[in-house]
Amino acid sequence: MTVVVSWLEGVARAARFAGRVLAEAVRPPFEGRETLRHLYELGVRSVPLIAAAGFAVGVVLSMHTRSSMARFGAEALIPAGLAIVLIRETGPLVSGLLLSGRIGAGIGAELGAMKVTEQIDALEAVAVDSFRYLVVTRVVACVIALPLLTTLMNFTGLLGGWVAEALITGMPLGTYFRQAFQPIQFTDLVPATLKTTVFGFIIATVASYLGVHTTRGTEGVGLASTRSVVTSSILLIATNVLLVRLIQFVYP
Amino acid sequence: MATDGIPAVELRHVTKRFGDRAVLDDLSLAVPAGRAVCVLGRSGTGKSVMLKHIIGLMRPDAGSVLVEGEDVAQMSPRDLARVRQRMGMLFQHAALFDSITVGENVAFPLRRHSSLPAREIRERAEALLADVGLAGEYDKMPADLSGGMRKRAGLARALALEPAILLADEPSTGLDPVTSGEIDRLLVALRDRTGATLIVVTHNIPSARVIGDELVFLDEGRIVAQGTAGMLDESDIPLVRRFMQAEGAG
Numbered sequence: 416m417t418v419v420v421s422w423l424e425g426v427a428r429a430a431r432f433a434g435r436v437l438a439e440a441v442r443p444p445f446e447g448r449e450t451l452r453h454l455y456e457l458g459v460r461s462v463p464l465i466a467a468a469g470f471a472v473g474v475v476l477s478m479h480t481r482s483s484m485a486r487f488g489a490e491a492l493i494p495a496g497l498a499i500v501l502i503r504e505t506g507p508l509v510s511g512l513l514l515s516g517r518i519g520a521g522i523g524a525e526l527g528a529m530k531v532t533e534q535i536d537a538l539e540a541v542a543v544d545s546f547r548y549l550v551v552t553r554v555v556a557c558v559i560a561l562p563l564l565t566t567l568m569n570f571t572g573l574l575g576g577w578v579a580e581a582l583i584t585g586m587p588l589g590t591y592f593r594q595a596f597q598p599i600q601f602t603d604l605v606p607a608t609l610k611t612t613v614f615g616f617i618i619a620t621v622a623s624y625l626g627v628h629t630t631r632g633t634e635g636v637g638l639a640s641t642r643s644v645v646t647s648s649i650l651l652i653a654t655n656v657l658l659v660r661l662i663q664f665v666y667p
Numbered sequence: 668m669a670t671d672g673i674p675a676v677e678l679r680h681v682t683k684r685f686g687d688r689a690v691l692d693d694l695s696l697a698v699p700a701g702r703a704v705c706v707l708g709r710s711g712t713g714k715s716v717m718l719k720h721i722i723g724l725m726r727p728d729a730g731s732v733l734v735e736g737e738d739v740a741q742m743s744p745r746d747l748a749r750v751r752q753r754m755g756m757l758f759q760h761a762a763l764f765d766s767i768t769v770g771e772n773v774a775f776p777l778r779r780h781s782s783l784p785a786r787e788i789r790e791r792a793e794a795l796l797a798d799v800g801l802a803g804e805y806d807k808m809p810a811d812l813s814g815g816m817r818k819r820a821g822l823a824r825a826l827a828l829e830p831a832i833l834l835a836d837e838p839s840t841g842l843d844p845v846t847s848g849e850i851d852r853l854l855v856a857l858r859d860r861t862g863a864t865l866i867v868v869t870h871n872i873p874s875a876r877v878i879g880d881e882l883v884f885l886d887e888g889r890i891v892a893q894g895t896a897g898m899l900d901e902s903d904i905p906l907v908r909r910f911m912q913a914e915g916a917g
Binding site: 525528529532533534536537538539540541542543544 | 719722723724744747748749751752754755756758759760762763764765766775776779780824827828
């Protein structure tokens with residue numbers, strides 16, 4: 416019973432933390448310079464990972480799509496099929512999970528280390544609101560970065576799909592992309608991409624919460640980093656189910 | 668801010684508990700403006716916790732903490748930020764921001780709270796680093812400095828806004844006697860030059876004798892002895908006398 420109460424108290428504290436992030440994110444003054452720095456650190460530095468992963472996912476999806484479509488003699492639909500799968504679900508979800516690993520672990524470890532070495536106290540001591548400076552800036556940067564990185568993954572995924580297809584059929588790049596985008600509608604692209612803003616919020620908020628509440632020295636830092644990845648990944652997958660259902664409800 | 672007659676820092680019946688243990692137990696202390704007070708005591712007797720209450724990083728469970736007459740525990744975040752700009756704090760392990768250079772650490776408070784142009788901020792930060800014997804170290808990362816250098820850089824950062832009240836948490840712990848003596852001299856020079864109020868937590872009795880106008884001895888969260896070094900030398904409390912005789916401590 417005590418464990419359940421303690422767990423519920425923890426959830427309530429985390430929910431209050433998330434609510435405070437939302438409230439402070441829209442209240443000036445904004446830490447623009449620090450947000451841009453995180454956008455570079457968390458976003459731009461994730462480009463190689465996302466681009467490479469997207470390309471590989473595209474190649475693999477294309478191979479699977481080809482073997483499935485070939486059974487029905489529908490090879491002509493391979494680019495369109497791959498684009499729909501990639502843009503609607505695979506791109507956003509894989510981006511989210513990859514970034515919960517890279518960004519979530521990074522934020523959890525960095526803020527955890529700052530907590531145990533009193534750097535967060537030092538920020539407060541020089542009259543800086545550490546919550547706005549450390550947490551809100553990272554969350555805002557992640558919310559902005561996720562849709563952009565997902566778009567990149569979609570693009571490199573399609574590129575990977577074309578390479579796989581071109582090696583077999585010699586299909587030109589222009590033809591491939593024309594066929595891929597032919598069936599894509601606003602409702603395929605925009606809601607699926609924008610839902611990753613929620614993923615960004617979850618990843619950065621969970622990692623920040625665990626980071627700034629780190630205890631037990633360097634052991635605690637490692638724990639905060641690991642828990643950030645695990646918790647944000649689980650929350651991300653669960654939230655994805657709800658968001659997909661919501662998107663299908665709004666755009667039936 | 669006019670502080671005529673008002674102590675720079677005053678703790679009134681402050682109690683702070685962690686679980687069942689009272690780390691500060693009905694503690695009262697008044698530090699007049701311009702005085703240097705050294706807080707002594709065994710490890711875990713609430714000295715650092717007391718400093719964190721003064722700068723508003725912790726709130727008391729009971730009692731009040733007044734800085735220049737204002738209760739920091741009851742302040743809005745905006746007012747607390749205003750009061751903190753009149754204070755500087757040197758942390759036990761310096762707490763330099765490790766993602767920016769040493770110079771940027773020192774410049775950080777100026778960048779946040781002054782309207783000085785970037786070039787002037789840099790010049791001031793370089794001058795502060797020179798004052799603590801770190802000239803030419805502006806572009807080094809904190810990880811590249813020794814423990815003593817980090818502490819001196821932390822002191823430079825604490826002095827950046829020319830604080831009226833400087834809090835120092837064990838400024839000489841872990842330093843060699845020469846570096847420790849340099850830090851002591853810097854603190855005394857600061858007080859003499861600016862008239863700042865100093866509250867220094869230390870285990871180092873020789874440092875306390877050099878820096879402190881008054882020494883305060885904490886035990887079990889309470890002040891058990893208070894006065895000049897000479898008065899504590901003659902204390903009728905054996906623990907205090909033993910502590911004062913441990914000249915090599917630190």
